[in-house]
Amino acid sequence: MSTAENTAIVRRYVEAVWNESNRTLINEVIAPEFIQHTAGVPPGRDGVRLFFRMIDAAFPDARMTIEDMIAEGDRVVWRFSLRATHTGSFQGIPATGRSVTITGMNIVLVADAQVTQARYGPVLALAIWDGEERAPLYLVSNLGDAETAVEWYRQRAQIETFFSDQKSRGFRIEKSHHGNPARLARMLLAACLAYLWMIYSDPT
Numbered sequence: 001m002s003t004a005e006n007t008a009i010v011r012r013y014v015e016a017v018w019n020e021s022n023r024t025l026i027n028e029v030i031a032p033e034f035i036q037h038t039a040g041v042p043p044g045r046d047g048v049r050l051f052f053r054m055i056d057a058a059f060p061d062a063r064m065t066i067e068d069m070i071a072e073g074d075r076v077v078w079r080f081s082l083r084a085t086h087t088g089s090f091q092g093i094p095a096t097g098r099s100v101t102i103t104g105m106n107i108v109l110v111a112d113a114q115v116t117q118a119r120y121g122p123v124l125a126l127a128i129w130d131g132e133e134r135a136p137l138y139l140v141s142n143l144g145d146a147e148t149a150v151e152w153y154r155q156r157a158q159i160e161t162f163f164s165d166q167k168s169r170g171f172r173i174e175k176s177h178h179g180n181p182a183r184l185a186r187m188l189l190a191a192c193l194a195y196l197w198m199i200y201s202d203p204t
Contacts (some may be wrong), residue, residue, distance in 0.1 A: 002103045006110040011066065013115060015166035018064045023052060031114040045115050057083035058095070093138075095129075102140060161197060 016022040029044050041047045055062055062084035069078040082102040087137045088095050108115050141149035 001074075001110065001112075003073075003076075006074065006076050007069055007071045009059065010069070010108060011111055012065055014064055014078075014080075018062070021056070023049060029115055031111065034115060037171065054090065057090040058086060058090035059100075062088060063087050074109050074111055075107060076104060076110060079103070079105050084086075100138070141151070 009029055013025070016025045017029070019166045024043050026048050030048050032044060034045060034048065035043050036051065038048050040052065047177050062082060065083070067081055068078045069076065071077070080103065082104075083099065085099050086093075086096045139153055141153070169179060
């Protein structure tokens with residue numbers, strides 16, 4: 001099949017199965033041996049139906065928009081945005097009634113006019129709520145382990161905060177106008193040490 005035919009099959013799947021809730025089309029566009037790399041979802045068409053039952057229960061108005069799509073050989077890749085209202089429990093997270101937007105990428109294999117394999121997971125949704133915060137922090141990850149996902153996000157947040165503190169919110173290192181890499185490296189090292197001291201020193 002041509003790449004144009006493959007992308008047409010995927011577009012039909014997104015519009016009909018996702019956006020129009022036409023689950024009867026699953027038998028037509030999904031291969032019996034379909035493999036879905038999503039945690040907790042079995043292979044085959046029954047797994048796809050289970051996946052959509054989970055989505056329907058938690059996000060009944062979910063709508064997927066294809067932002068970009070490319071194809072090569074038997075592979076089709078698309079970037080998407082998914083908008084929905086969280087009105088039911090999802091992976092242990094109770095309904096919030098809030099509108100959510102999720103962006104991501106899917107990769108599928110197409111053979112004999114049917115999708116045979118999809119990679120867009122595992123999908124892990126977490127609600128992290130510190131008792132001192134007014135609302136939870138929602139984290140969606142493709143890591144299968146919750147503790148690992150939280151730890152990686154914590155490290156990312158620390159790194160992003162550090163770089164922000166080096167620039168607009170703190171040391172404003174970009175205003176130093178240093179052109180010597182060695183001097184800049186020493187100044188950055190001193191700023192790092194000061195940053196660590198401020199964070200980890202005993203306030204008492």
